[in-house]
Amino acid sequence: MTPAELSAAIRRCLVEAVESREPAVGSLAAGDLPAEVRVERPRSREHGDWATNVALQLGKRAGVAPRDLATALAARLGAVDGVERVDVAGPGFLNVVLQASAAGELARTVVEAGAAYGTSEKRAGTCINLEFISANPTGPVHLGGARWGAVGDALARVLAATGAEVVREYYFNDHGAQIDRFARSLLARAHGRPAPEDGYGGAYVGDIADRVVADASARGEDVMAMPEEQAQEVFRRDGVALMFDEVKRDLHDFGVDFDVWFHEDSLHASGAVDAAVEQLKASGSLYEADGAWWLSSTDHGDDKDRVVIKSDGQPAYIAGDLAYLRDKRARGADLCIYMLGADHHGYISRLKAAAAAFGDDPAVVEVLIGQMVNLVRDGQPVRMSKRNGTVVSLEDLVEAVGVDAARYSLSRSSVDSTIDIDLDVLTRRTNENPVFYVQYAHARTCGVARNAEAAGVRREDGFDPSLLTHPTESAVLAALGEHPRVVEQAAELREPHRVARHLEVLAGAFHKWYDECRVTPIGEAPVEDVHRTRLWLAEAVRTVLASGLGLLGVSAPERM
Template identity: 55%
Template structure:
């Protein structure tokens, strides 16, 4: 019996009691929260639903809890219930009822834990979106890892997900990048506000090589013509480098959207006219303003400057509208800590279009990444010249360790990455610890096959009765709820943290419970049941690692 099944059962009981205790069905939550008690002496599962609903029902929490337990006691598979403290309902299950979870996991396979909770929602998630003027830096790499993992989690919960990357290719930074390329090619000083690093020279040389292949003699072109060529070809090469880097990092996108399209397609003007029709913009001092203070911003924002050119914010407005018109019911935007002041104006714009800030548009702010090696902070990339790149991290520790280490920390916390730790094959290395647990389940499975302990038929769930069996079943049962919580709270770090707990419980179980009989023993029902339990652990570890974009190895 799973927590979800207990939740549904308790909700059914509350529905049956509703007339007696004065509750209406709409006051009973759609999902009754059922959790693993911290102390195993308080049962297998526990709920505080009686305390939540007692006031609405006009009944003491313990009295309501008693009514619930009296009906739970009649359910097959439940051995005992009790009312504890101010009104907790504690529940003990028969070993067979708890062990039946193994069959559920093995039958569901790769979809165990998945749900349709977000079915009908089309969520557009925009992340990374680094300017196309250099390689992906370490902060952008963090958004690639957490953004891609969040998309996988949302999809696992039933949402239609669009992964989107916004190329800011319309502003002054592209001109600075172009002038930097030309300067490196011509052997002159890069402009003071330009871009340095080895990659600029590499791109410049590749542009010159392409021109030569095309029969274009750049030396005979005007400076303007040279800059136009370097702009077109150089930014294209930089775009491709970024895409290749992200693909190698297992962070592929559905849409690469170019800011320039918003201006050339007329989307900016169309968005401004829609806001004008809503009566939320005005003219002042020759400029056009959004009434953003009406929606909680600290000041109104310029959309069109006094010279008639669009302000930077105008593209943001058009882009939000464009995503909505492409079918997004929810937009999630993952930004770095330096964009914190960006939130109020974006939420005001969302409200001005009739959207719901925090729902129609949700902005997640993430923190920085620090890299250490030999106890010393790593501060510079040889290639980029100024920042550590995602490629630097991957070259140092590999894709699996890089992704896992970036995902496992909450986005609102700074990540401190220890390269020496991530290279180590020790239990202190989180990704190694989890991957080794998966490899161990595979090894146990291979050895069990050789011993004739197979997982290809029925098993007696009631034989999974030891404390270690019970603990392992309990953590396996929590995976669906953890996945839903990760989706609803936009907290992808919950998945690797869960996997680490599962790996710890599995290693403990492995040391206490035998899957393969000793040489002087016969195969028993308990051996077969534990072989099935081993396979269930393998499946859940693989499912969770897949969500993180990390390989589940069969051997290590």
């Protein structure tokens, strides 16, 4: 019996109790019942296989003591096929113990569902625009951007696993002062001059400048002989394009690809900014004061109104944000999720105010704020960038630990927290290394399958779920049963790290089972149903580990 099946059974018992007007349900009506009854693993396995607090949730509404409602519900639930007993605990908790055969049946359910186990269609019909990284195109992807790459791509996979249509989008900030500074830095480096005071340093600037000069020469242009203003425009155009290409290549090598690469400059060149401003003027969401045009963002919860068109007639940065949100919605986004850095807290109310100004529910905008990442070795901060002496890049991290370890370590913690990545741990092939611990569990399941085939143990020859009674098997089944709920929570809360942490729980349960239970018979002993049934269990673990690692964009090796 899966958690979903148990949840449905509990709800049926509630419906039956309400329809029969049992005194214990008080004034409850069918419309008062939850669409889905939440079941969870109790903290102590001694309390049962699953627990629910639904009686506590409904007691006040029913006008009855929750324990009385729980007792009536327990009597009905105890008669359901697959349920061995139901205990009422405390003020009204229900602890459910499944029959061994019903609990073990989950192994076959997982194997037969394959990669679909844990997925759903809950968000089917919803288009989510997920924008992440979106770093200025003035240097390589830094460590913070790498974190957003790993987390953003994992979140996109999790949301898609629950039925959503997800558009991965990268916003290139290729308009404004930072691009001017980048072009001047390239020009200065090409001429052997130090970077401007507000410019960009690092060896990568010299690399890009040399390539701009070489590419121009190949076209028959001598950019070094051009007037400075003309040369700067060449460095701006070609240098930014080269930087774009490098960013895209580094992200692709990291396993992160985007559906849309959106250029900020296109909003200004196409007239989209002007159109957005005129729409907001017409709706009364902009007002004129001190020669400038202001967004009435305080009407929608912002801490102050924002200048959209400055007194000199030039658009402020928020003007592009307004046009960009309008563009996303026009492209069919039902929900726009922005993943921004720790210094962008002000954007939360600002973007929600922008949505409201266009007549949308502010809930169509969500902003996730991520914290910093530090690299450490021997407990000390690491400064290891070869191309930019002050910032560690994605390329540096991957070179040090590999794609899998980098992605897993960046996505296994809540983005709300600053994380330290220990390079010593991530390069070890030991259980201290969390990605190795999970990947090794997957490789072990594949080894179990190979050994079983050699010993003549075949899944198709038999399956008896009542034989999965060893305590370690109960723990494995418990972890398998949690997988769908973990995936849904990761999607609902926008927290893909929940998947990683659950994989570690499942891997730990499997490693203990592997040490305690045999899938192949000893010596010349015959193959029995217990061996075949355990092979089903090992395959169920392999299925969930592979699916979970896939949601994180991490490989599931068959041998290690």
